[in-house]
């Protein structure tokens with residue numbers, strides 16, 4: 001049976017251009033890019049080319065790109081680094097929105113800092129005034145995501161917020177892991193100090209990510225024990241993965257590719273929403289207009305997420321729920337809880353570079369039947 005993979009927002013398959021670029025570094029060229037022999041210098045060139053491509057996609061300077069292994073590591077580096085900058089004896093304060101990814105929420109929770117969590121409205125939008133009201137004289141860091149990973153809402157408040165935090169000398173970290181590669185990210189224009197991105201959400205390999213650090217911002221490393229990444233992230237670089245990251249970024253930067261993929265994704269997810277919301281008791285969550293093009297979140301009245309996911313899976317359709325996966329069960333979603341909506345009955349289909357209209361058709365046909373059967377069982 002053919003399958004429709006509609007879970008790109010969890011992880012997207014590897015783009016062929018990325019695989020092709022990686023192969024020589026997986027099968028042969030394996031030298032440490034920190035060595036002075038010509039083999040090492042050759043991998044160094046490949047790494048720096050990748051850095052330029054990633055910087056180019058994200059409107060950053062190559063030297064502002066600090067490669068990490070995952071988006072989670074980039075986020076941890078931002079949070080722990082900002083907290084470590086505080087003056088000795090001062091317990092700093094950090095601000096986060098309630099709808100950040102667990103990487104942000106948990107690193108803030110564990111850092112040696114006071115934390116203020118700013119709420120959102122029913123569409124997951126944060127208000128600039130609420131973030132500013134949370135600032136204190138000892139605030140070291142503000143975290144606001146570029147767009148939400150579960151409902152897709154884009155934080156349009158960021159543009160106004162960056163000027164305010166800069167004026168107050170407070171670092172602003174933007175988690176763009178869900179957004180990068182799907183909407184334009186211009187780190188320079190955004191005005192943020194720190195920005196996390198990850199390759200596997202847009203067809204780069206897993207194990208490649210970056211923290212963008214604005215020129216002039218000194219951030220202590222999170223991973224220590226070596227001078228790699230200009231002493232900002234220790235440990236040997238995963239050259240094949242980072243070369244793949246660069247190739248995926250270069251592909252998106254060429255020929256208006258990002259905009260073209262985004263417009264196809266928007267049409268596909270609009271179709272998903274129309275079909276799903278034609279079923280009684282199904283509504284769209286998040287901001288229907290200011291949203292990521294490739295993911296949508298649906299509230300399904302009366303049936304839990306898990307049997308819907310399993311029912312769709314049996315029909316060959318892979319989607320995720322807004323609820324997060326613990327070891328065996330689906331946990332209620334903190335994002336949806338913060339929005340004040342039912343946190344246990346959501347579905348998050350998402351598309352990406354390899355999604356075909358036939359994949360969407362499989363969802364459109366399977367979804368009403370799966371919901372109908374589950375509701376009939378209940379009745």
Ligand SMILES: Cc1ncc(COP(=O)(O)O)c(C=O)c1O
Pocket residue numbers: 010069070071072073075101103145148149175176177178198199209
């Ligand atoms: C908004 C956001 N931040 C951070 C991450 C973590 O990225 P990674 O999977 O590369 O660790 C994710 C991935 O789910 C995400 O969606």
